[in-house]
Amino acid sequence: MNLRSLLATGCIFVFAVSHAAEPCVRVRAGDREVCMKFSEKEKVIARSYGVRLGMPYAQVKRELLRTGWKVDSDWLRAQDAAGREGDLICGSGYDAVCSAAFTRGDRRAFLTLSGTNPGSPLTTIDDHE
Numbered sequence: 001m002n003l004r005s006l007l008a009t010g011c012i013f014v015f016a017v018s019h020a021a022e023p024c025v026r027v028r029a030g031d032r033e034v035c036m037k038f039s040e041k042e043k044v045i046a047r048s049y050g051v052r053l054g055m056p057y058a059q060v061k062r063e064l065l066r067t068g069w070k071v072d073s074d075w076l077r078a079q080d081a082a083g084r085e086g087d088l089i090c091g092s093g094y095d096a097v098c099s100a101a102f103t104r105g106d107r108r109a110f111l112t113l114s115g116t117n118p119g120s121p122l123t124t125i126d127d128h129e
Contacts, residue, residue: 023054025114025121028095036114036123046125049109056119057088057100060111064102072101072108090115097123 024035038053046053050067051060061071071087079089079099090098096115101108112124 022052023121025054025117025123027114042124045127046122049125049127051122051125053123053125054121056121057098057111057113058119060113060122061087061100064109067104069102069104069109072103075101075108088113088120090120 022035022038026033027036036054043053049069050063055063065071076084076087076089084090085098088098088100090096092115094116098113098115098120100111100113102111103109107127110126111122112126113120113122
């Protein structure tokens, strides 16, 4: 059967595969850097908030605010301000991490982000009621 007859019978199927590459959050592995691996469970948890692991903090914050979460100002006030960058608390050094907290109703979401990758990408999100 040629292409013309397949078209005439409607027997052509087009498969489009989208391989949206996951962002690379660089981490140290011995003497080299590799991309951080996220478990399927971690990815599902992040998606339940409408965000993706590896997403830059500005994008994560925008999405959380859009869905009714608010920056947890009480949590921010309770933190040591030495590493504060806006509403992020960041450590220092080669493996620095940043933290943030958001609230919605009685829930509190804690975020851990890379402090060494551009955009401070999200590496974990954990919800506490």
